[in-house]
Amino acid sequence: MSTGRILRLIARTGRTTEPLDDTADHGLAIRDGFVPPRALHGSAQVRHVDAGSCNGCEIELGAAFGPVYDAERVGVRLVASPRHADVVAVTGVVTQNMAGPLVNTVDAVPHPRVVVSIGDCTRGCGLFAGSYAVAGSVDDFVEVDVHVPGCPPAPEAIVAAFRKVTGR
Amino acid sequence: MIEAVGLDSGVIDSVLVIVTQLVLAIAVTPLLIGVMRTTRARLEGRVGGGIGQPWRDVAKLLSKEPLRAPGSTPVLTTAPILLVASSLLLCALVPLVSTLALASVPGDLFVVVSVLLLGTVALALLGLESGTAFGGMGSSRHMTIAALVEPTVLLSIYALSVPTGTSALASIVQARKLDPTSLLNPVSLLSIVALVVVVIAETGRLPVDNPSTHLELTMVHEAMILESGGRDLGWLEFGSWLRLTALLGLVVNLAMPWGVAADAAPLGLLVGLVTITAKLLVTGALLAAAEVFMAKLRLFRVPELLAGSFVLAFLSVSASYLVF
Numbered sequence: 001m002s003t004g005r006i007l008r009l010i011a012r013t014g015r016t017t018e019p020l021d022d023t024a025d026h027g028l029a030i031r032d033g034f035v036p037p038r039a040l041h042g043s044a045q046v047r048h049v050d051a052g053s054c055n056g057c058e059i060e061l062g063a064a065f066g067p068v069y070d071a072e073r074v075g076v077r078l079v080a081s082p083r084h085a086d087v088v089a090v091t092g093v094v095t096q097n098m099a100g101p102l103v104n105t106v107d108a109v110p111h112p113r114v115v116v117s118i119g120d121c122t123r124g125c126g127l128f129a130g131s132y133a134v135a136g137s138v139d140d141f142v143e144v145d146v147h148v149p150g151c152p153p154a155p156e157a158i159v160a161a162f163r164k165v166t167g168r
Numbered sequence: 169m170i171e172a173v174g175l176d177s178g179v180i181d182s183v184l185v186i187v188t189q190l191v192l193a194i195a196v197t198p199l200l201i202g203v204m205r206t207t208r209a210r211l212e213g214r215v216g217g218g219i220g221q222p223w224r225d226v227a228k229l230l231s232k233e234p235l236r237a238p239g240s241t242p243v244l245t246t247a248p249i250l251l252v253a254s255s256l257l258l259c260a261l262v263p264l265v266s267t268l269a270l271a272s273v274p275g276d277l278f279v280v281v282s283v284l285l286l287g288t289v290a291l292a293l294l295g296l297e298s299g300t301a302f303g304g305m306g307s308s309r310h311m312t313i314a315a316l317v318e319p320t321v322l323l324s325i326y327a328l329s330v331p332t333g334t335s336a337l338a339s340i341v342q343a344r345k346l347d348p349t350s351l352l353n354p355v356s357l358l359s360i361v362a363l364v365v366v367v368i369a370e371t372g373r374l375p376v377d378n379p380s381t382h383l384e385l386t387m388v389h390e391a392m393i394l395e396s397g398g399r400d401l402g403w404l405e406f407g408s409w410l411r412l413t414a415l416l417g418l419v420v421n422l423a424m425p426w427g428v429a430a431d432a433a434p435l436g437l438l439v440g441l442v443t444i445t446a447k448l449l450v451t452g453a454l455l456a457a458a459e460v461f462m463a464k465l466r467l468f469r470v471p472e473l474l475a476g477s478f479v480l481a482f483l484s485v486s487a488s489y490l491v492f
Binding site for chain 2: 010013014039040044045070078079083084086108110
Protein backbone atom coordinates (compact mmCIF):
# COMPACT_ATOMS: atom_id res chain seq x y z
CA MET A 1 0.00 0.00 0.00
CA SER A 2 1.30 3.43 -0.85
CA THR A 3 2.05 5.99 1.88
CA GLY A 4 -0.83 8.18 0.69
CA ARG A 5 -3.30 5.33 0.93
CA ILE A 6 -2.11 4.41 4.43
CA LEU A 7 -2.48 8.06 5.48
CA ARG A 8 -6.04 8.18 4.12
CA LEU A 9 -6.82 4.89 5.87
CA ILE A 10 -5.49 6.24 9.18
CA ALA A 11 -7.57 9.44 8.80
CA ARG A 12 -10.71 7.52 7.83
CA THR A 13 -10.43 4.88 10.56
CA GLY A 14 -9.75 7.14 13.53
CA ARG A 15 -10.04 5.29 16.83
CA THR A 16 -11.60 1.84 16.64
CA THR A 17 -11.23 0.87 20.31
CA GLU A 18 -14.52 0.24 22.11
CA PRO A 19 -15.03 1.74 25.60
CA LEU A 20 -14.46 -0.54 28.61
CA ASP A 21 -17.60 -1.91 30.26
CA ASP A 22 -17.21 -1.89 34.05
CA THR A 23 -20.63 -3.44 34.81
CA ALA A 24 -20.39 -6.85 33.12
CA ASP A 25 -18.63 -9.60 35.10
CA HIS A 26 -18.43 -12.12 32.21
CA GLY A 27 -18.79 -15.01 34.68
CA LEU A 28 -15.11 -14.85 35.68
CA ALA A 29 -14.20 -17.46 38.29
CA ILE A 30 -11.63 -16.07 40.70
CA ARG A 31 -9.77 -18.38 43.09
CA ASP A 32 -10.78 -18.00 46.74
CA GLY A 33 -8.29 -15.80 48.54
CA PHE A 34 -6.75 -14.43 45.33
CA VAL A 35 -5.37 -10.94 45.89
CA PRO A 36 -3.87 -9.21 42.83
CA PRO A 37 -0.14 -8.73 43.63
CA ARG A 38 0.68 -5.10 44.42
CA ALA A 39 3.69 -5.18 42.10
CA LEU A 40 1.48 -5.94 39.10
CA HIS A 41 -0.80 -2.95 39.67
CA GLY A 42 -1.04 -1.08 36.37
CA SER A 43 1.44 -3.24 34.48
CA ALA A 44 1.47 -6.95 33.66
CA GLN A 45 3.20 -8.83 30.89
CA VAL A 46 1.48 -11.94 29.58
CA ARG A 47 3.01 -15.15 28.27
CA HIS A 48 0.49 -17.25 26.35
CA VAL A 49 0.70 -21.05 26.52
CA ASP A 50 -1.41 -23.14 24.15
CA ALA A 51 -1.59 -26.41 26.10
CA GLY A 52 -3.71 -28.17 23.47
CA SER A 53 -6.33 -25.75 22.24
CA CYS A 54 -8.47 -25.91 19.07
CA ASN A 55 -7.24 -22.33 18.28
CA GLY A 56 -10.67 -20.82 18.92
CA CYS A 57 -9.42 -19.19 22.14
CA GLU A 58 -6.24 -18.05 20.33
CA ILE A 59 -8.33 -16.10 17.82
CA GLU A 60 -10.21 -14.39 20.67
CA LEU A 61 -6.97 -13.75 22.58
CA GLY A 62 -5.51 -12.21 19.43
CA ALA A 63 -8.61 -10.02 19.11
CA ALA A 64 -8.26 -8.94 22.77
CA PHE A 65 -4.87 -7.43 21.88
CA GLY A 66 -6.13 -6.01 18.58
CA PRO A 67 -7.30 -2.45 17.93
CA VAL A 68 -10.98 -3.00 18.89
CA TYR A 69 -10.52 -4.44 22.40
CA ASP A 70 -6.96 -3.13 22.96
CA ALA A 71 -5.81 -4.92 26.12
CA GLU A 72 -2.71 -2.70 26.10
CA ARG A 73 -4.75 0.23 27.49
CA VAL A 74 -5.20 -1.64 30.81
CA GLY A 75 -1.42 -2.10 31.08
CA VAL A 76 -1.12 -5.60 29.60
CA ARG A 77 1.35 -6.62 26.93
CA LEU A 78 2.16 -10.00 25.32
CA VAL A 79 5.80 -11.04 25.67
CA ALA A 80 7.96 -13.68 24.02
CA SER A 81 9.54 -15.31 27.09
CA PRO A 82 8.19 -16.59 30.44
CA ARG A 83 11.14 -14.83 32.13
CA HIS A 84 9.66 -11.50 30.98
CA ALA A 85 6.14 -12.41 32.09
CA ASP A 86 4.00 -11.80 35.17
CA VAL A 87 0.92 -13.60 33.94
CA VAL A 88 0.66 -16.99 32.21
CA ALA A 89 -2.45 -17.21 30.03
CA VAL A 90 -3.27 -20.86 29.34
CA THR A 91 -5.72 -22.04 26.68
CA GLY A 92 -7.02 -25.51 25.84
CA VAL A 93 -6.97 -28.92 27.48
CA VAL A 94 -3.57 -30.16 28.65
CA THR A 95 -2.39 -32.76 26.17
CA GLN A 96 0.07 -35.53 27.11
CA ASN A 97 2.91 -33.70 25.39
CA MET A 98 2.16 -30.26 26.84
CA ALA A 99 1.80 -31.24 30.53
CA GLY A 100 5.55 -30.91 31.21
CA PRO A 101 6.12 -27.72 29.18
CA LEU A 102 3.12 -26.04 30.87
CA VAL A 103 4.46 -26.70 34.37
CA ASN A 104 7.99 -25.65 33.29
CA THR A 105 6.69 -22.41 31.78
CA VAL A 106 4.81 -21.45 34.94
CA ASP A 107 7.91 -22.33 37.02
CA ALA A 108 10.08 -20.07 34.81
CA VAL A 109 7.99 -16.97 35.60
CA PRO A 110 9.48 -14.81 38.38
CA HIS A 111 7.32 -14.20 41.49
CA PRO A 112 4.78 -12.66 41.96
CA ARG A 113 2.99 -14.50 39.17
CA VAL A 114 -0.63 -15.08 38.19
CA VAL A 115 -2.15 -17.87 36.09
CA VAL A 116 -5.18 -17.03 33.94
CA SER A 117 -6.96 -19.91 32.23
CA ILE A 118 -9.01 -19.07 29.16
CA GLY A 119 -11.91 -21.14 27.80
CA ASP A 120 -14.09 -24.04 28.98
CA CYS A 121 -11.44 -26.62 28.01
CA THR A 122 -9.12 -25.39 30.78
CA ARG A 123 -11.73 -26.46 33.37
CA GLY A 124 -13.19 -29.94 32.87
CA CYS A 125 -11.63 -30.49 29.42
CA GLY A 126 -14.79 -29.35 27.55
CA LEU A 127 -15.36 -31.15 24.28
CA PHE A 128 -12.13 -33.14 24.53
CA ALA A 129 -12.83 -34.84 27.89
CA GLY A 130 -11.97 -38.53 27.79
CA SER A 131 -9.66 -38.39 24.77
CA TYR A 132 -6.57 -40.60 24.92
CA ALA A 133 -4.43 -37.53 24.05
CA VAL A 134 -5.61 -35.53 27.06
CA ALA A 135 -3.60 -35.61 30.30
CA GLY A 136 -6.11 -33.50 32.26
CA SER A 137 -7.35 -29.96 32.63
CA VAL A 138 -5.18 -26.98 33.53
CA ASP A 139 -6.36 -27.07 37.19
CA ASP A 140 -4.81 -30.52 37.55
CA PHE A 141 -1.30 -29.19 36.85
CA VAL A 142 -1.08 -25.56 38.00
CA GLU A 143 -3.00 -23.36 40.43
CA VAL A 144 -5.32 -21.15 38.38
CA ASP A 145 -6.03 -17.68 39.79
CA VAL A 146 -8.55 -16.34 37.29
CA HIS A 147 -10.67 -18.48 34.96
CA VAL A 148 -12.46 -17.09 31.91
CA PRO A 149 -15.43 -19.32 30.91
CA GLY A 150 -16.75 -19.61 27.36
CA CYS A 151 -16.22 -21.67 24.23
CA PRO A 152 -14.56 -19.50 23.11
CA PRO A 153 -14.79 -16.57 25.58
CA ALA A 154 -15.40 -13.11 24.14
CA PRO A 155 -12.39 -10.77 23.93
CA GLU A 156 -14.14 -8.44 26.42
CA ALA A 157 -14.11 -11.29 28.96
CA ILE A 158 -10.38 -11.88 28.41
CA VAL A 159 -9.64 -8.16 28.86
CA ALA A 160 -11.84 -8.17 32.02
CA ALA A 161 -9.73 -11.06 33.41
CA PHE A 162 -6.52 -9.10 32.82
CA ARG A 163 -8.12 -6.08 34.51
CA LYS A 164 -8.59 -8.21 37.65
CA VAL A 165 -4.76 -8.48 37.72
CA THR A 166 -3.72 -4.92 36.80
CA GLY A 167 -6.66 -3.17 38.47
CA ARG A 168 -6.99 -0.61 35.65
CA MET B 169 35.46 26.03 51.65
CA ILE B 170 35.53 25.14 47.99
CA GLU B 171 39.04 26.53 47.47
CA ALA B 172 40.13 24.62 50.52
CA VAL B 173 39.47 21.25 48.89
CA GLY B 174 41.10 22.41 45.67
CA LEU B 175 38.04 22.54 43.43
CA ASP B 176 37.82 25.38 40.93
CA SER B 177 34.50 26.62 39.56
CA GLY B 178 35.12 24.91 36.18
CA VAL B 179 34.94 21.48 37.77
CA ILE B 180 31.81 22.42 39.72
CA ASP B 181 30.17 23.67 36.51
CA SER B 182 31.10 20.43 34.74
CA VAL B 183 29.64 18.36 37.56
CA LEU B 184 26.48 20.50 37.51
CA VAL B 185 26.06 19.95 33.75
CA ILE B 186 26.66 16.21 34.08
CA VAL B 187 24.16 15.87 36.94
CA THR B 188 21.57 17.89 34.98
CA GLN B 189 22.02 15.69 31.92
CA LEU B 190 21.74 12.47 33.94
CA VAL B 191 18.56 13.69 35.69
CA LEU B 192 17.14 14.71 32.31
CA ALA B 193 18.01 11.35 30.77
CA ILE B 194 16.47 9.34 33.62
CA ALA B 195 13.32 11.47 33.74
CA VAL B 196 12.71 11.92 30.01
CA THR B 197 13.65 8.45 28.71
CA PRO B 198 10.49 6.58 29.85
CA LEU B 199 8.44 9.57 28.67
CA LEU B 200 10.11 9.38 25.24
CA ILE B 201 9.33 5.66 24.94
CA GLY B 202 5.77 6.34 26.15
CA VAL B 203 5.28 9.05 23.52
CA MET B 204 6.67 6.77 20.79
CA ARG B 205 4.41 3.85 21.78
CA THR B 206 1.34 6.08 22.13
CA THR B 207 1.95 7.70 18.73
CA ARG B 208 2.15 4.29 17.14
CA ALA B 209 -0.98 3.08 18.97
CA ARG B 210 -3.01 6.14 17.93
CA LEU B 211 -2.01 5.75 14.29
CA GLU B 212 -3.04 2.09 14.47
CA GLY B 213 -6.48 3.12 15.79
CA ARG B 214 -5.73 1.91 19.34
CA VAL B 215 -5.70 3.76 22.66
CA GLY B 216 -2.42 2.28 23.89
CA GLY B 217 -1.07 1.92 27.41
CA GLY B 218 -0.58 5.66 27.91
CA ILE B 219 2.52 7.81 28.17
CA GLY B 220 3.28 6.63 31.73
CA GLN B 221 3.23 2.91 30.87
CA PRO B 222 7.04 2.51 30.37
CA TRP B 223 7.54 4.00 33.86
CA ARG B 224 5.09 1.51 35.36
CA ASP B 225 6.70 -1.38 33.44
CA VAL B 226 10.23 -0.56 34.58
CA ALA B 227 9.19 0.14 38.18
CA LYS B 228 7.43 -3.22 38.30
CA LEU B 229 10.37 -5.09 36.72
CA LEU B 230 12.86 -3.51 39.16
CA SER B 231 10.69 -4.63 42.10
CA LYS B 232 10.59 -8.25 40.90
CA GLU B 233 13.18 -10.75 42.07
CA PRO B 234 14.77 -12.32 38.95
CA LEU B 235 14.57 -16.07 38.47
CA ARG B 236 17.91 -17.27 37.13
CA ALA B 237 18.48 -20.65 35.54
CA PRO B 238 20.72 -23.04 37.50
CA GLY B 239 24.25 -22.95 36.10
CA SER B 240 24.04 -19.34 34.95
CA THR B 241 27.22 -17.29 35.41
CA PRO B 242 27.70 -13.80 36.90
CA VAL B 243 27.39 -12.39 33.34
CA LEU B 244 23.61 -12.64 33.75
CA THR B 245 23.73 -10.20 36.67
CA THR B 246 26.62 -7.94 35.64
CA ALA B 247 25.75 -7.36 31.96
CA PRO B 248 22.54 -5.40 32.73
CA ILE B 249 24.41 -3.22 35.24
CA LEU B 250 27.22 -2.66 32.71
CA LEU B 251 24.69 -1.70 30.03
CA VAL B 252 22.96 0.84 32.31
CA ALA B 253 26.32 2.23 33.48
CA SER B 254 27.61 2.64 29.91
CA SER B 255 24.32 4.23 28.81
CA LEU B 256 24.41 6.70 31.72
CA LEU B 257 28.03 7.51 30.89
CA LEU B 258 26.92 8.12 27.30
CA CYS B 259 24.19 10.51 28.50
CA ALA B 260 26.78 12.37 30.57
CA LEU B 261 29.31 12.67 27.73
CA VAL B 262 26.98 13.67 24.88
CA PRO B 263 26.14 17.41 24.85
CA LEU B 264 22.39 17.22 25.59
CA VAL B 265 21.75 20.28 27.76
CA SER B 266 24.98 22.26 27.68
CA THR B 267 28.08 22.34 25.47
CA LEU B 268 30.31 23.23 28.38
CA ALA B 269 33.60 21.60 27.46
CA LEU B 270 34.34 19.07 30.14
CA ALA B 271 37.99 19.56 30.98
CA SER B 272 38.31 16.55 33.26
CA VAL B 273 36.11 14.15 31.23
CA PRO B 274 36.75 14.06 27.49
CA GLY B 275 33.47 14.13 25.53
CA ASP B 276 35.47 13.10 22.50
CA LEU B 277 33.88 11.38 19.51
CA PHE B 278 36.12 8.32 19.93
CA VAL B 279 35.41 8.06 23.66
CA VAL B 280 31.65 8.19 22.98
CA VAL B 281 31.84 5.45 20.35
CA SER B 282 33.93 3.27 22.71
CA VAL B 283 31.39 3.70 25.50
CA LEU B 284 28.65 2.81 23.04
CA LEU B 285 30.56 -0.35 22.11
CA LEU B 286 30.96 -1.28 25.80
CA GLY B 287 27.18 -1.59 26.16
CA THR B 288 26.95 -3.45 22.85
CA VAL B 289 29.52 -6.04 23.97
CA ALA B 290 27.83 -6.45 27.38
CA LEU B 291 24.56 -7.25 25.60
CA ALA B 292 26.24 -9.68 23.19
CA LEU B 293 27.91 -11.55 26.07
CA LEU B 294 24.56 -11.74 27.84
CA GLY B 295 23.03 -13.31 24.73
CA LEU B 296 25.78 -15.95 24.62
CA GLU B 297 25.52 -16.58 28.35
CA SER B 298 22.08 -18.18 28.20
CA GLY B 299 23.47 -20.95 25.97
CA THR B 300 20.28 -21.08 23.91
CA ALA B 301 20.22 -21.06 20.12
CA PHE B 302 18.26 -17.81 19.97
CA GLY B 303 20.58 -15.98 22.37
CA GLY B 304 23.67 -16.82 20.33
CA MET B 305 21.90 -15.95 17.09
CA GLY B 306 20.84 -12.58 18.53
CA SER B 307 24.38 -11.84 19.70
CA SER B 308 25.88 -12.67 16.32
CA ARG B 309 23.36 -10.44 14.52
CA HIS B 310 23.87 -7.67 17.07
CA MET B 311 27.65 -7.70 16.58
CA THR B 312 27.27 -7.81 12.78
CA ILE B 313 25.10 -4.70 12.92
CA ALA B 314 27.45 -3.04 15.43
CA ALA B 315 30.45 -3.70 13.17
CA LEU B 316 28.64 -1.94 10.31
CA VAL B 317 27.30 0.88 12.47
CA GLU B 318 30.39 2.04 14.38
CA PRO B 319 32.49 3.10 11.34
CA THR B 320 29.56 5.13 10.03
CA VAL B 321 29.08 6.89 13.39
CA LEU B 322 32.79 7.73 13.43
CA LEU B 323 32.89 8.90 9.80
CA SER B 324 29.74 10.99 9.85
CA ILE B 325 30.68 12.88 13.01
CA TYR B 326 34.24 13.15 11.72
CA ALA B 327 32.84 14.97 8.66
CA LEU B 328 31.14 17.46 10.99
CA SER B 329 34.33 17.86 12.99
CA VAL B 330 36.43 18.90 9.96
CA PRO B 331 35.21 22.54 9.83
CA THR B 332 35.52 22.82 13.63
CA GLY B 333 38.95 21.27 13.79
CA THR B 334 38.18 19.28 16.93
CA SER B 335 36.64 15.89 17.62
CA ALA B 336 35.05 16.99 20.92
CA LEU B 337 31.28 16.64 20.44
CA ALA B 338 30.51 19.66 22.62
CA SER B 339 32.74 21.93 20.52
CA ILE B 340 31.15 20.65 17.29
CA VAL B 341 27.63 21.41 18.56
CA GLN B 342 28.77 24.82 19.86
CA ALA B 343 30.40 25.74 16.53
CA ARG B 344 27.31 24.68 14.58
CA LYS B 345 25.12 26.75 16.89
CA LEU B 346 27.25 29.86 16.30
CA ASP B 347 27.29 29.37 12.52
CA PRO B 348 23.72 28.46 11.37
CA THR B 349 24.76 28.43 7.68
CA SER B 350 26.80 25.30 8.36
CA LEU B 351 23.59 23.40 9.21
CA LEU B 352 22.31 23.31 5.64
CA ASN B 353 25.43 22.63 3.60
CA PRO B 354 25.77 19.23 1.86
CA VAL B 355 28.38 17.98 4.34
CA SER B 356 26.02 18.50 7.23
CA LEU B 357 22.92 17.08 5.50
CA LEU B 358 24.69 13.95 4.24
CA SER B 359 26.24 13.16 7.60
CA ILE B 360 23.00 13.81 9.53
CA VAL B 361 21.10 11.41 7.22
CA ALA B 362 23.85 8.80 7.66
CA LEU B 363 23.74 9.32 11.41
CA VAL B 364 19.94 8.93 11.60
CA VAL B 365 20.14 5.58 9.77
CA VAL B 366 22.83 4.22 12.09
CA VAL B 367 21.06 5.47 15.23
CA ILE B 368 17.93 3.60 14.12
CA ALA B 369 20.04 0.47 13.57
CA GLU B 370 21.99 0.82 16.83
CA THR B 371 18.87 1.31 18.97
CA GLY B 372 17.03 -1.62 17.35
CA ARG B 373 14.12 0.26 15.78
CA LEU B 374 12.26 -0.56 12.57
CA PRO B 375 13.26 -1.32 9.81
CA VAL B 376 16.39 -2.98 11.25
CA ASP B 377 14.84 -4.65 14.31
CA ASN B 378 11.27 -4.76 15.61
CA PRO B 379 11.17 -3.99 19.35
CA SER B 380 7.71 -5.57 19.80
CA THR B 381 8.27 -8.82 17.91
CA HIS B 382 7.32 -12.26 19.22
CA LEU B 383 8.97 -14.24 16.43
CA GLU B 384 12.29 -15.51 17.77
CA LEU B 385 13.71 -16.02 14.27
CA THR B 386 13.41 -12.30 13.42
CA MET B 387 14.71 -11.02 16.75
CA VAL B 388 17.96 -9.16 17.26
CA HIS B 389 17.81 -7.26 20.58
CA GLU B 390 14.95 -9.30 22.07
CA ALA B 391 16.70 -12.61 21.35
CA MET B 392 19.64 -11.67 23.59
CA ILE B 393 17.47 -10.78 26.59
CA LEU B 394 15.06 -13.74 26.41
CA GLU B 395 16.58 -15.38 29.51
CA SER B 396 16.61 -12.27 31.72
CA GLY B 397 13.72 -11.55 34.03
CA GLY B 398 12.69 -9.29 36.89
CA ARG B 399 15.28 -6.75 38.00
CA ASP B 400 17.83 -7.87 35.36
CA LEU B 401 15.31 -7.25 32.58
CA GLY B 402 14.33 -3.90 34.11
CA TRP B 403 17.93 -2.67 33.92
CA LEU B 404 18.33 -4.03 30.39
CA GLU B 405 15.19 -2.26 29.16
CA PHE B 406 16.13 0.99 30.87
CA GLY B 407 19.71 0.81 29.60
CA SER B 408 18.58 0.27 26.01
CA TRP B 409 16.12 3.15 26.26
CA LEU B 410 18.84 5.44 27.68
CA ARG B 411 20.98 4.66 24.63
CA LEU B 412 18.11 5.80 22.42
CA THR B 413 17.85 9.06 24.41
CA ALA B 414 21.59 9.73 24.21
CA LEU B 415 21.95 8.96 20.49
CA LEU B 416 18.73 10.70 19.47
CA GLY B 417 19.75 13.68 21.65
CA LEU B 418 23.14 13.82 19.92
CA VAL B 419 21.56 13.75 16.46
CA VAL B 420 18.94 16.44 17.21
CA ASN B 421 21.55 18.66 18.83
CA LEU B 422 23.84 18.29 15.81
CA ALA B 423 20.97 18.92 13.37
CA MET B 424 19.24 21.66 15.38
CA PRO B 425 21.69 23.08 17.95
CA TRP B 426 19.38 25.88 19.11
CA GLY B 427 18.70 26.24 22.80
CA VAL B 428 21.75 24.25 23.94
CA ALA B 429 23.43 26.15 26.77
CA ALA B 430 27.09 27.14 26.45
CA ASP B 431 27.82 27.25 30.17
CA ALA B 432 26.35 26.12 33.49
CA ALA B 433 24.30 29.27 34.26
CA PRO B 434 20.93 28.25 35.80
CA LEU B 435 18.78 30.07 33.19
CA GLY B 436 20.79 28.60 30.29
CA LEU B 437 20.52 25.10 31.77
CA LEU B 438 16.76 25.53 32.19
CA VAL B 439 16.35 26.64 28.56
CA GLY B 440 18.61 23.76 27.50
CA LEU B 441 16.52 21.27 29.50
CA VAL B 442 13.22 22.47 28.02
CA THR B 443 14.47 22.62 24.43
CA ILE B 444 16.17 19.19 24.48
CA THR B 445 13.05 17.62 26.05
CA ALA B 446 10.82 19.18 23.37
CA LYS B 447 13.25 18.21 20.58
CA LEU B 448 13.53 14.61 21.85
CA LEU B 449 9.77 14.10 22.23
CA VAL B 450 8.93 15.63 18.82
CA THR B 451 11.65 13.61 17.08
CA GLY B 452 10.53 10.47 18.91
CA ALA B 453 6.93 10.99 17.80
CA LEU B 454 8.07 11.57 14.19
CA LEU B 455 10.24 8.45 14.30
CA ALA B 456 7.34 6.37 15.66
CA ALA B 457 4.98 7.80 13.03
CA ALA B 458 7.46 6.92 10.27
CA GLU B 459 7.74 3.37 11.64
CA VAL B 460 4.01 2.80 11.03
CA PHE B 461 4.68 2.96 7.29
CA MET B 462 7.60 0.51 7.41
CA ALA B 463 8.02 -3.22 7.57
CA LYS B 464 11.10 -4.88 9.02
CA LEU B 465 13.86 -5.38 6.47
CA ARG B 466 14.97 -8.92 5.73
CA LEU B 467 18.16 -9.49 7.76
CA PHE B 468 20.31 -9.88 4.63
CA ARG B 469 19.12 -6.49 3.37
CA VAL B 470 20.24 -4.70 6.56
CA PRO B 471 23.94 -4.59 5.52
CA GLU B 472 22.83 -2.93 2.26
CA LEU B 473 21.01 -0.21 4.20
CA LEU B 474 23.98 0.30 6.51
CA ALA B 475 26.44 0.24 3.59
CA GLY B 476 24.30 2.96 2.00
CA SER B 477 24.57 5.08 5.11
CA PHE B 478 28.33 4.44 5.21
CA VAL B 479 28.57 5.72 1.61
CA LEU B 480 26.67 8.87 2.62
CA ALA B 481 29.04 9.39 5.54
CA PHE B 482 32.05 8.82 3.25
CA LEU B 483 30.70 11.32 0.68
CA SER B 484 30.15 13.74 3.53
CA VAL B 485 33.79 13.44 4.62
CA SER B 486 35.00 13.89 1.01
CA ALA B 487 32.74 16.92 0.58
CA SER B 488 33.95 18.44 3.84
CA TYR B 489 37.49 18.69 2.39
CA LEU B 490 36.12 20.29 -0.82
CA VAL B 491 33.91 22.81 1.02
CA PHE B 492 36.27 23.90 3.76
